[in-house]
Amino acid sequence: MSDSIIHTENITRIYEADIKALDSVSLSIPRGKITVIIGPSGSGKTTLLNMLALLDAPDSGKVFLNGRDVSSLSETQVAQIRNRMFGFVFQFFHLIPELTVEENIMVPLMIRQPNLPLNAHRERVSHLLAEFHLEEKVARYPNYISGGEKQKVCICRSIAGDPDIIFADEPTGNLDRDSSFELITLIQTLNKNKGKTFVIATHNENFLKIAANIIYLIDGKIVHRE
Ligand SMILES: Nc1ncnc2c1ncn2[C@@H]1O[C@H](COP(=O)(O)OP(=O)(O)OP(=O)(O)O)[C@@H](O)[C@H]1O
Numbered sequence: 113m114s115d116s117i118i119h120t121e122n123i124t125r126i127y128e129a130d131i132k133a134l135d136s137v138s139l140s141i142p143r144g145k146i147t148v149i150i151g152p153s154g155s156g157k158t159t160l161l162n163m164l165a166l167l168d169a170p171d172s173g174k175v176f177l178n179g180r181d182v183s184s185l186s187e188t189q190v191a192q193i194r195n196r197m198f199g200f201v202f203q204f205f206h207l208i209p210e211l212t213v214e215e216n217i218m219v220p221l222m223i224r225q226p227n228l229p230l231n232a233h234r235e236r237v238s239h240l241l242a243e244f245h246l247e248e249k250v251a252r253y254p255n256y257i258s259g260g261e262k263q264k265v266c267i268c269r270s271i272a273g274d275p276d277i278i279f280a281d282e283p284t285g286n287l288d289r290d291s292s293f294e295l296i297t298l299i300q301t302l303n304k305n306k307g308k309t310f311v312i313a314t315h316n317e318n319f320l321k322i323a324a325n326i327i328y329l330i331d332g333k334i335v336h337r338e
């Protein structure tokens with residue numbers, strides 16, 4: 113049996129007005145690999161990603177993390193898991209405009225390890241920014257860097273706390289072609305070099321090239337496509 117970090121059994125999510133956004137989805141997310149969830153707009157990609165990232169719970173069916181049924185966990189335990197084990201990357205970046213690039217990446221680190229001195233966090237951020245060739249942007253505010261740079265900062269922020277899984281919802285949705293390619297390559301490198309598990313919901317077919325596991329969704333259901 114392959115090693116899965118998350119698996120689901122028949123998860124269904126019905127929004128009000130009887131919209132079945134997810135319809136009995138069973139899948140597993142392989143540890144240390146890149147999973148890409150792809151499908152047309154409205155097919156349930158974000159809904160599925162939110163279930164896997166424990167941001168929302170299914171109306172029926174089960175989600176397991178490391179073999180454990182997450183419905184048995186308390187709200188506090190779930191929040192701790194999200195905080196310590198998960199990193200997030202969003203289509204609209206969600207960087208705080210009043211904070212510099214460095215401070216944006218430091219915030220989740222300070223929440224995660226409040227007892228560590230500020231300088232230790234700063235050093236970690238500086239290493240990461242260098243790795244991403246963003247060291248010159250350290251003191252810039254998000255509104256003064258490009259979209260591609262913003263998303264690289266978001267990737268930095270998502271991995272800074274050394275999470276096990278990075279969830280990304282349409283991470284290239286606001287990037288041009290070149291920046292999209294750069295981001296896809298960056299994710300591939302992080303997966304290879306750091307062994308991080310990625311779960312990416314996207315329309316962008318270029319992600320399929322780096323995926324070890326592809327989930328096609330149509331109308332909330334998994335379809336098998338060659
Ligand atoms: N909060 C909500 N309340 C009601 N319906 C919702 C809600 N969120 C999503 N839906 C509906 O559920 C279905 C799946 O939506 P979802 O956002 O998961 O799709 P998606 O594949 O991520 O689409 P996109 O590619 O446009 O981001 C759609 O029919 C959508 O309109």
Ligand SMILES: [Mg+2]
Pocket residue numbers: 157158159281282313
């Ligand atoms: Mg979506």
